[in-house]
Amino acid sequence: MKEKIQSALIVAFIIVVFFSSIGFVFAQNNIQQNSGYYQLNLVIEKQPSGSNASGEIYSFYVLSNGMLESSNIIKVPFGKEVRISIVNFDPGTSLPFGSSAENASGVVGGSILATGSVAAGISQQLSSKSAQSISEIPARDISHTFTTSTGLNIPVLPLSTEVAYTYFNTVGNYTWGCMCDCGAPSMDSTGSMTGQFVVLAP
Ligand SMILES: [Cu+2]
Incomplete structure (x- = not known):
C-alpha cells in the first residue's frame, strides 16, 4: 500500500x-x-488637402495606435532589430534621382518583402509565404523610397505593402527622405517626403 x-x-x-x-x-x-523587434509602421497616404501640378500630394505618416501621425520626426531604438512596414496607397510612380534608390540597402538579408495589396493589417501578417522577396525595383516601377542618412534604402512599389528588417547601430540625429521626383511641395516639406530621423540611445 x-x-x-x-x-x-x-x-x-x-x-x-x-x-x-x-x-x-x-x-x-x-x-x-x-x-523581439521594434515595429515601425509607415503609411504613404494622400494629404487631406493640397495638390501639385500632377495631382494629389502623398505623404509619409507614422501609424501609431491606429492613428496616422506626422512623419516630421521618426524615432527608432539603437541596436535593436527594427521591423519597418510600409503601406503605400499611391497608385503612381515617380522616377528616382539616382540609380542607388533602386536597390534595397541597409536591410537584413539585402531584401524586402512586398505584396501588391494595400491594407495596414497585411503588414502585420506579411511573411515570405504571402509576399515576394525582392532586392531591387526598376526605376520605372518605383513610387517612393524610404531612405535615411544612416544608409537605409527601401524602394516602394505603387499600391503595395512592404516589410523590411534592419538595425541602427549609431545613436544620433539623422534625416530621412524619399529619393524620387514625386512633386515639389511634398519633397520640400518636412513631415511629407522628408524629415528628421532619430536613433535613440538605449
Ligand atoms: Cu516620394
Whole structure:
C-alpha cells in the first residue's frame, strides 16, 4: 500500500513538472515575440488637402495606435532589430534621382518583402509565404523610397505593402527622405517626403 502511494506521488510529481515546463516554454516564446523587434509602421497616404501640378500630394505618416501621425520626426531604438512596414496607397510612380534608390540597402538579408495589396493589417501578417522577396525595383516601377542618412534604402512599389528588417547601430540625429521626383511641395516639406530621423540611445 505504501509503495502504491509512493509511486502515485512520483507520477503526480512528474506530471506537474512536465506541465509547468510546457508553461515555461510558452511564456519564454511570448516574451521573445513581444520584445523581439521594434515595429515601425509607415503609411504613404494622400494629404487631406493640397495638390501639385500632377495631382494629389502623398505623404509619409507614422501609424501609431491606429492613428496616422506626422512623419516630421521618426524615432527608432539603437541596436535593436527594427521591423519597418510600409503601406503605400499611391497608385503612381515617380522616377528616382539616382540609380542607388533602386536597390534595397541597409536591410537584413539585402531584401524586402512586398505584396501588391494595400491594407495596414497585411503588414502585420506579411511573411515570405504571402509576399515576394525582392532586392531591387526598376526605376520605372518605383513610387517612393524610404531612405535615411544612416544608409537605409527601401524602394516602394505603387499600391503595395512592404516589410523590411534592419538595425541602427549609431545613436544620433539623422534625416530621412524619399529619393524620387514625386512633386515639389511634398519633397520640400518636412513631415511629407522628408524629415528628421532619430536613433535613440538605449
Ligand atoms: Cu516620394
